[in-house]
Amino acid sequence: MPPRKIRNADNMVQLGPPLKWAGGKRWLIPHLQPLWQAMPKATRLVEPFCGGLAVSLGLQPQTAWLNDVNPHLINFYEQLKAGLVLQPEGDSLFLNDRDYYNASRDRFNALIVANNANTPEGARLFYYLNRTGFNGLCRFNQKGLFNVPFGRYATINYPLNMHSHQPLLAPWQYSMGDFEAMTPHITPHDWVYADPPYDVEFVTYSQGGFSWADQVRLAEWLVTLPCPVVASNQATPRIMDLYQGLGFNTQTLLAPRRIACNGDRQPAQEMLAIKT
Numbered sequence: 001m002p003p004r005k006i007r008n009a010d011n012m013v014q015l016g017p018p019l020k021w022a023g024g025k026r027w028l029i030p031h032l033q034p035l036w037q038a039m040p041k042a043t044r045l046v047e048p049f050c051g052g053l054a055v056s057l058g059l060q061p062q063t064a065w066l067n068d069v070n071p072h073l074i075n076f077y078e079q080l081k082a083g084l085v086l087q088p089e090g091d092s093l094f095l096n097d098r099d100y101y102n103a104s105r106d107r108f109n110a111l112i113v114a115n116n117a118n119t120p121e122g123a124r125l126f127y128y129l130n131r132t133g134f135n136g137l138c139r140f141n142q143k144g145l146f147n148v149p150f151g152r153y154a155t156i157n158y159p160l161n162m163h164s165h166q167p168l169l170a171p172w173q174y175s176m177g178d179f180e181a182m183t184p185h186i187t188p189h190d191w192v193y194a195d196p197p198y199d200v201e202f203v204t205y206s207q208g209g210f211s212w213a214d215q216v217r218l219a220e221w222l223v224t225l226p227c228p229v230v231a232s233n234q235a236t237p238r239i240m241d242l243y244q245g246l247g248f249n250t251q252t253l254l255a256p257r258r259i260a261c262n263g264d265r266q267p268a269q270e271m272l273a274i275k276t
């Protein structure tokens, strides 16, 4: 079955992200759209943390530079851009079956070990594991091997082609690496939307590999960029202080998720920090 297409008020086809990705910001589009539309038409959208592409697919810029530190994610987009066929003729079908899943995960890990995951086969396996594994998680062990267990879904819809996504993704540019490596190529004609892994209060070191020191490094980097910037994050007191202290205008929104707080499930507060 092809992915569902919806049209928004501007008659743009709205496509959902091609992968399941934690922290997707589709719900933020109505808040980002007015900021994006206030920019000149030729503005390039730059996302240092592009993740599942919910924001680029929602705003649909003509030019975009999309970066993420996850090499498999970026390989998947590069391969889609180059015309990836998810189900080549003669290949076995994707199966929602534990043994088939484990064998596919072994094959994907063998590609990683052989330094050969950066290929169409790596992209096809990544897509299959993403749809079939537990909660769409993307997790690696200390040796860098993918270790997400089988997802046990009753049914899975495997869109077998990405014909609707491919024309949208094709004109955009992709890169893999830490956000700071982007510095020399960001221009005054860009608009940066930064959506890092959430700050989790009382955690100093690693939260999805992104520590408090990384949150500080990011905010201090964003303030130096020669273009307008919007950042989102969990509105923890220290994140609000950090961005306000650097001169960003901040606002808070209720996010469509809940956080456990003293056993209660409180609606999470999201921060939007804006530098014009």
Ligand SMILES: C[S@@+](CC[C@H](N)C(=O)[O-])C[C@H]1O[C@@H](n2cnc3c(N)ncnc32)[C@H](O)[C@@H]1O
Pocket (backbone or CB within 6 Å): 021, 022, 023, 024, 025, 026, 048, 049, 050, 051, 052, 053, 054, 055, 067, 068, 069, 070, 177, 178, 179, 180, 195, 196, 197, 198, 209, 210
């Ligand atoms: C919250 S997700 C982004 C979600 C995205 N906005 C969406 O709507 O799908 C954060 C992303 O940051 C990436 N990331 C983590 N550390 C990074 C770093 N140092 N530089 C660039 N990307 C990083 C993760 O791989 C993840 O995809």
